[in-house]
Amino acid sequence: MAAEDELARRRYGKLACRVEELMAGSLRPEFEGYGGQVLLSVEMVEDLGGSAEEIRRAARAVGRRLGWKMVTREIDGRVFVVDDREPPEAVRDLILQQGVRNMDGVWGRKSGRQEVPTSRRDNPVR
Numbered sequence: 001m002a003a004e005d006e007l008a009r010r011r012y013g014k015l016a017c018r019v020e021e022l023m024a025g026s027l028r029p030e031f032e033g034y035g036g037q038v039l040l041s042v043e044m045v046e047d048l049g050g051s052a053e054e055i056r057r058a059a060r061a062v063g064r065r066l067g068w069k070m071v072t073r074e075i076d077g078r079v080f081v082v083d084d085r086e087p088p089e090a091v092r093d094l095i096l097q098q099g100v101r102n103m104d105g106v107w108g109r110k111s112g113r114q115e116v117p118t119s120r121r122d123n124p125v126r
Contacts, residue, residue: 011091015050016058023062023081028098032085036068042077057077 019038026036038059045052052074059081063070068083087095 011049012054012085015048019055019081020062020065021057023059023066023068030094031087032091033067034085034091036066036081036083038081038117039080040054040079045079046125047075052077052079052094056081059114 020033022038022040023036026038027033028035040048040055045055048055053103056072056074056079058073059079060070063081063083066083067085069085071080073080086092105119
């Protein structure tokens with residue numbers, strides 16, 4: 001029984017290390033540690049070798065170490081991990097601008113054609 005517990009502890013430790021790599025890798029230096037998010041497809045969840053609930057539990061533990069305000073969800077086998085802290089205004093503006101550039105790329109538009117809201121009251125999303 002003790003051997004099974006040790007094996008489970010080691011397996012969870014490896015899973016947490018892999019999840020931490022994904023979470024830390026989602027951070028952009030210019031966002032000063034804010035705005036981290038990871039989306040794991042069903043296939044990625046299987047590749048990590050844990051259940052969705054185990055991955056969410058590992059992500060919550062890692063998030064506490066990283067100082068994230070964690071939100072995790074599992075929807076149809078996919079796992080969502082999000083840092084839900086409110087970033088400083090300057091960082092929030094950078095995140096919004098990057099989001100606009102990303103969407104412009106998806107929609108085939110040139111970035112900068114549309115004004116990006118820079119204050120909370122101008123941002124209809126929040």
